[in-house]
Amino acid sequence: MIYLDNAATSFPKPPEVLQAVKGVMEKIAGNPGRGGHPGALAGGRILERCREQAAMMLGAEGTENIIFTFNGTDAVNLALKGFLHQGDEVIVSHQEHNAVMRPLMGLQDGGQIRVRMAEPDAKGVLSPESITHQINSKTALVVINHASNVTGCIQPLQPLIAAAHKMGVPVLVDAAQTAGTERLDHLQADMIAMPGHKGLLGPMGTGILYVASHLDMHPVREGGTGSASESLRQPGMLPDLMESGTHNLPGIAGLCQGMKFVQCFREEIREYERALARRLEEKLRNMAHVQVMGAADVEKAAIVSFNLLGKDPSFVTDTLVKAGFALRGGLHCAPAIHAFHGTKGAVRVSPGLYNTEKEMDALADEVSKIQ
Ligand SMILES: Cc1ncc(COP(=O)(O)O)c(C=O)c1O
Numbered sequence: 001m002i003y004l005d006n007a008a009t010s011f012p013k014p015p016e017v018l019q020a021v022k023g024v025m026e027k028i029a030g031n032p033g034r035g036g037h038p039g040a041l042a043g044g045r046i047l048e049r050c051r052e053q054a055a056m057m058l059g060a061e062g063t064e065n066i067i068f069t070f071n072g073t074d075a076v077n078l079a080l081k082g083f084l085h086q087g088d089e090v091i092v093s094h095q096e097h098n099a100v101m102r103p104l105m106g107l108q109d110g111g112q113i114r115v116r117m118a119e120p121d122a123k124g125v126l127s128p129e130s131i132t133h134q135i136n137s138k139t140a141l142v143v144i145n146h147a148s149n150v151t152g153c154i155q156p157l158q159p160l161i162a163a164a165h166k167m168g169v170p171v172l173v174d175a176a177q178t179a180g181t182e183r184l185d186h187l188q189a190d191m192i193a194m195p196g197h198k199g200l201l202g203p204m205g206t207g208i209l210y211v212a213s214h215l216d217m218h219p220v221r222e223g224g225t226g227s228a229s230e231s232l233r234q235p236g237m238l239p240d241l242m243e244s245g246t247h248n249l250p251g252i253a254g255l256c257q258g259m260k261f262v263q264c265f266r267e268e269i270r271e272y273e274r275a276l277a278r279r280l281e282e283k284l285r286n287m288a289h290v291q292v293m294g295a296a297d298v299e300k301a302a303i304v305s306f307n308l309l310g311k312d313p314s315f316v317t318d319t320l321v322k323a324g325f326a327l328r329g330g331l332h333c334a335p336a337i338h339a340f341h342g343t344k345g346a347v348r349v350s351p352g353l354y355n356t357e358k359e360m361d362a363l364a365d366e367v368s369k370i371q
Helices: 015-027 038-058 072-083 098-109 128-132 157-166 249-285 313-322 335-341 357-370
Strands: 066-069 088-092 113-117 139-145 171-174 191-195 207-211 290-292 304-308 328-330 346-349
Touching: 015 038, 015 249, 038 066, 038 207, 038 249, 066 072, 072 098, 072 139, 072 171, 072 191, 072 207, 088 098, 098 113, 098 139, 128 157, 139 157, 157 171, 249 290, 249 304, 249 357, 304 313, 304 357, 313 328, 313 346, 313 357
Parallel strands: 088 113, 088 139, 139 171, 171 191
Antiparallel strands: 066 207, 191 207, 290 304, 304 346, 328 346
């Protein structure tokens, strides 16, 4: 099996990640923040080291701005439900995943907020004006998907965030497809949500939400934090305000090693994965009857989605899976981007750092056989 579904979750993970998970399961006898015995303290140090690693990667003010979550969806939910108030309006991009759209639509259906969509250009790229045009006195937040999990199209975050800030509106970035390969520390984003199990190479069941110190958040999940235990109310300070209950300590230990790995090789990984995706995309674009989603000349993360004209994407996906390629067909939980491109589904290929040029060529050959 050739694994080409890294946009869903990365595989395999570096050996350091596996060792860290196993190390916690075998050696840490205690729950961080729940007791002063050696195991609980050792667990607390693992959490703190991971927060330090994430804070460095994201240019955070401090480790308290790093909230551990269970995945990317959980990070987005905490961000939206922990920040928005009754009557707020939210601006989103057309690239948003259901991790963003479903919580927002739930809030809108409950009469709490209103969602507006920014209008991209013909290639699917947002301009600062497309955001500012939608801002009014009720706008509380702009949400931007950094890279589409369908087309890979990367949005030019810096000018978009600067434009929203100029009008006093904070920005949440969904970095699910860019954390680990793109720089996120210089964006001045107010919140950044990401899974730990994709580009950060951590285990499933991990995620991170960065929350800037100046935001006024309310808790989404209340419970034990191991701090201020005399109070029946949730502590007011980050990260405890947003983190309740026992952490996924084995997962977080693995995530810390995954982040260390990608921070050492971020640019090399980015260039390598992008080169693999470009190689495949060029081969596919040269085939008659193959339609690659998205414009050829926009900046893209290492994701290539395509359709064979006249063939159902699920048939093409099933055929490729039977031929030994692990990849994903369908709508990829992002219906708006398919509506934008006029597609009802696609076959998605998302190479990772362990794939090779030979594997890209083998896939292209198989597509041409199906064709
Ligand atoms: C753009 C985007 N946002 C959010 C998510 C949700 O991440 P998770 O599966 O970790 O909840 C995904 C997952 O594929 C994604 O691609």
